[in-house]
Amino acid sequence: MIEYSTLLAYLPESPLAPWSADLPQQIADGLCEKRYGDLPDWKQALARLPKITSSQNNFSDKVEIGAPTDCDAATRAELQQTLEALIPWRKGPYWLHGIHLDTEWRSDWKWDRVTPHLAPLKNRLILDVGCGNGYHCWRMLGEGAHRVIGIDPSPRFVVQFHMIKQLADKDYPIDVLPVGIEDLPPKLQAFDTVFSMGVFYHRKSPMDHLRELKEALRPGGQLVLETLVIEGGLGDVLVPEGRYAKMNNVWFLPSCETMLSWLRKMGFNNARVVDVCTTSVEEQRSTHWMKFHSLPEFLDPQNPSLTAEGHPAPIRAVFVAEA
Numbered sequence: 001m002i003e004y005s006t007l008l009a010y011l012p013e014s015p016l017a018p019w020s021a022d023l024p025q026q027i028a029d030g031l032c033e034k035r036y037g038d039l040p041d042w043k044q045a046l047a048r049l050p051k052i053t054s055s056q057n058n059f060s061d062k063v064e065i066g067a068p069t070d071c072d073a074a075t076r077a078e079l080q081q082t083l084e085a086l087i088p089w090r091k092g093p094y095w096l097h098g099i100h101l102d103t104e105w106r107s108d109w110k111w112d113r114v115t116p117h118l119a120p121l122k123n124r125l126i127l128d129v130g131c132g133n134g135y136h137c138w139r140m141l142g143e144g145a146h147r148v149i150g151i152d153p154s155p156r157f158v159v160q161f162h163m164i165k166q167l168a169d170k171d172y173p174i175d176v177l178p179v180g181i182e183d184l185p186p187k188l189q190a191f192d193t194v195f196s197m198g199v200f201y202h203r204k205s206p207m208d209h210l211r212e213l214k215e216a217l218r219p220g221g222q223l224v225l226e227t228l229v230i231e232g233g234l235g236d237v238l239v240p241e242g243r244y245a246k247m248n249n250v251w252f253l254p255s256c257e258t259m260l261s262w263l264r265k266m267g268f269n270n271a272r273v274v275d276v277c278t279t280s281v282e283e284q285r286s287t288h289w290m291k292f293h294s295l296p297e298f299l300d301p302q303n304p305s306l307t308a309e310g311h312p313a314p315i316r317a318v319f320v321a322e323a
Contacts (some may be wrong), residue, residue: 001141002031002046002162007175010147015125015190015218022185023177030178031155042159045085046166050078052097054169062108063135068098079167086160089288091135096167104290106283107135110197110226110316115119117274117320119222120184121145124192126218130199133160136175141174150176151183181212187321188215193222200227201244201273206252210212210266217323223268228253229276234261238311245298245314256317268321279314 004027011020052075054066071079080099085091093104122144128137131150134157140148152158161176194216196209203209213223230238234253237247244250254262256273263271281304284295295314300306305313 001166002043002158004175004177006159006171006173007149010173015189016149017189019049021312022183023179026179027177030153031158039155039159042086042156045082046159046163048078048082048085049163049166050075050082052079052167052169054097054167057168057170057268061142063092063093063138063142063164064096065164066097066169070097076276083163084289086156086163088292089133089160090157090290092133092289094135094164096164102287102290103135104107104162104269104284104294105289108139108193111136111139113277114197114226114318115143116223117285117318118143118224119157119193120179121193126147127151127191127194129181129194129196129213130202131157131176131195131240133157134164134174134216136195136197137161137174137176138164141172145173147173148175150174151179151181153180154177181216184212184216186215191216191221192218193224195224197226201250201253202224204251206254206262207266210262210268214266214268214323219323221323223263223319223321225259225263225319225321226316227259227319229256229310229315231255231315233257240309241312243309244311245295245309246293249298256319259317259319263319263321268323271319271321273317274320275318277316278315 030216052071055070058064089103091105091107092101094101121140123146126140126145126148128150131137131152134150137148137150155178158176158178194213198212230253234257236255237258238253260271281296286294298308307313
């Protein structure tokens with residue numbers, strides 16, 4: 001079941017009060033079955049999820065729900081079959097009552113690179129933009145966040161998140177909403193920390209995205225932005241005319257110096273790059289839970305330092321700044 005009653009009850013007396021009037025309709029629009037033809041099937045899979053009492057949950061060093069002894073082999077097989085109905089699973093991994101859900105991305109590796117550079121998340125109100133199925137949201141909760149709100153307009157990811165939350169068997173203060181950042185009220189200035197990881201290069205207007213992120217943050221709140229970058233100096237930007245690593249929705253890949261300049265231009269303080277890492281085929285690859293092509297197929301087979309189109313292979317950088 002997909003429901004947000006606890007969140008909607010929380011909003012009116014919270015820093016997110018300006019959002020409370022519009023959010024119910026935004027949720028309804030984001031989960032409109034007429035817009036998404038596969039959504040009824042995904043909802044049916046969610047309804048088939050076996051009811052299992054979770055003996056333990058761990059979100060601090062992994063996302064692990066329950067234990068193998070919480071259910072018998074037949075129930076575990078039923079659970080696996082239900083989870084497989086939502087393939088592809090892109091962000092993870094998860095451990096669910098003894099099932100290792102090995103996703104396309106080793107998102108835990110990214111989290112390990114990011115966390116040393118965060119302001120403490122304990123008791124913070126957090127927004128995760130483009131959160132996918134909410135893997136990093138669970139890790140934020142594991143760091144003691146007061147409440148975590150993830151947003152992603154893909155209903156498949158929203159249903160995947162609700163599968164995990166239903167298995168967690170507790171009303172944790174964490175939600176994934178079927179909306180985009182443009183649906184937030186302008187100049188909300190509510191969140192203590194805003195994450196934008198793996199989103200920036202998909203936005204047609206980089207400055208508008210930075211403005212939206214800044215307007216979501218309270219004064220002094222922290223931005224954590226992870227994105228594809230290129231090697232180079234101030235002013236260097238790659239704007240692929242066609243695809244990049246077989247993705248057709250990649251717009252701007254700046255150098256680190258250029259990204260820092262853009263952050264400063266948009267009014268962020270103390271902008272800094274805290275990590276730069278080449279994406280490896282061990283971090284992003286096909287698995288049983290994501291059976292389609294992945295990074296190994298997106299690179300030049302003769303020269304893996306290039307994409308299939310001849311662009312520099314993916315390098316990701318993490319930027320931190322304050323509003």
